[in-house]
Amino acid sequence: MADMVQRIAKKLYQGDIEAVGELVQDALDAGMAPGEVLKDALLAGMDEVGRDFKEGVLFVPEVLFAARAMHAGMDLLRPLLADSEIASSGKCVLGTVKGDLHDIGKNLVTMMLEGGGFEAIDLGIDLEPGTFVDAVREHKPDVVGMSALLTTTMLQMKATIEALEEAGLRDSVKIMIGGAPVTAAFAVQIGADAYAPDAATAVEMARELMA
């Protein structure tokens, strides 16, 4: 079994979507518990991916394919897992703020969060503050992630936080922001809870915010 776990983790690291699907099925057929496959093979594999990404060993497209391989495995496990086993690290809603159509950074963070065991809901791009407010009402997330690539749209983050305050929802969530022009000082200035300079750190930050 240990061998099986290692093979899944290795194929996941290599981003081999098909192989991960097959191996997860093999592991289940061999009688391995779905919860074990998830924890020891998939999540452990993604941890290694996250670590090596942060170390500068892996390139972003390689991480993307690893995350997709994890999803391929998850798709097989999900119907078999008890709710308690699925219990994610936390729930995040993410989006790019109003006026900004950039989505690559936000997509990457979504993907890495999912890889890190979070349930991540991607709200899209060019989002009015009200859209974030509605999403918080609907999904009751632990973390709200906002992205902006432009110096001109980053101020919309402030507007969104204010909208959450007005709706009385600010204290129900932690707010994490990121994007090329965004800084830790800016996060403090607009009253966000955390700033992540890159997608791998975003996962660590989200974990810290959950703690």
Next chain:
Amino acid sequence: MEHPQTNVNAQITPHYRGMTDDQCRLIHRASLEILERTGVLLYYQPAVDLLKKAGCYVEENRVRIPAHLVEWALRAAPSHIRLYDRSGKPALQLGDRISNFGTGSDCLHILDHRTNERRDALCQDIVDGIRVADAMPHIDFIMSMFLPSDAPDAADVRQMEGMLNYSAKPICFVTYEWEGTAEIIDMLEVVAGGAEQLQARPTAILYINPTSGFRHNEEALRKLMYVAEKHLPCVYWPEVGRGLTCPITFAGAMACSNAGHLAGLVIAQLVNEGAPVALCTAVPFSLDMKTMVVPYVDPDCKAFGLEMSHYYNLPAFNWGGMSDSKLLDEQAIMEATLSLFVATINGGNLIHDVGYMESGLMGSLELVVICDEIISWLKASMQGLEINEETLALDVIHEHALSGDFLGAEHTLRHVREDWQPRLIDRHNYEQWMAGGGTSMRERARAKIDEILGAEPRHILPPDIEKRIRTITERVIAASGGISLKD
């Protein structure tokens, strides 16, 4: 010429090409297919309507543009844009392979030349940056350099006020939202003496940055259509990132970038045939796929895509004189030099971002001053060879060669001032250099900045015009709910 001679070809400048005409044709064809088959998404209904009326295939906001329309727009657009200085004299020619150099806009931080520390940029830094750029003989046009942290509201209007007040050079400017764009153009019209005067002798070019080659956001399109309507020049540059918003391979990336630019060109020409637009047609950007940082300087050379602009005979926007370094160190100077060289030899017309560091997030006045010297050097090195009776000087050779004394020759005196002279580079011998303070190039750059900023600011506008500009600025600030600037 005493004795006629035929068939002599002279190369009056260095010659370089990054792509052949056939390669350009392949990229052009690919871009036409992209526009006709895949199309682009336009997030501004008037632009969609305009294209639909012109015969494009429209499904909601997805617009597919037929090849003939693109090729019509390429014929309709002017091959040159002439920019004027504040007194109405022609200052820049954008077109062919003529290179002009200028600063960048909206850096969040400044590498303070006084303290060598990185800090948030302030309104005063904008004024200082403009004054330094204005004083540099080889900075041909100015941009605002900084986004002020002490006045983020209506910063674009404040930047324009500063540029108009403190420099007479042509301006390349950015507006943030749609709001404020018309007022900023009003300011330019006030200075030019009216809308028609500005149209006839444009002093500024609007830099528009749509989201990507395939997604053109509302504000970018609105601005594009507005300036096209007014027949004012603009740069339309959709960012296309290799491996992100287009294929990672260069050829496909160039075709996508080119397609995005051409979509903008078609819209501008449909609004107003002959609208002056500068593109950077086939220049995708690269990312560091480990960090997702966009390096500003990169040997995968964005610059050879400029061949497409030359192929189309359209003015070309480009970059030079910047660095990814956080320090004004060896990397900074190396990258600034190489980027200026590559942009120049590829024939970029509007080479901007001189003085950018930290991948566009920080600006350095010292780097601007050092780049001025690099540009001066490049200008001299791009001069070709002149071979004629006077420069061959056979009679002078015959007269002086055997005595070995050309120093006292009349001919030497006549041409002695033609060689390039440094302003910042030191070429003294050791003792002379020590006697002059034994300074580094950076120290000399810093001294130059102190000298410029220590002098009384030069207000180039008549007081009544300056006041009218101020009134517009105040009005926009008030409308944006921001705090007024101290005078």
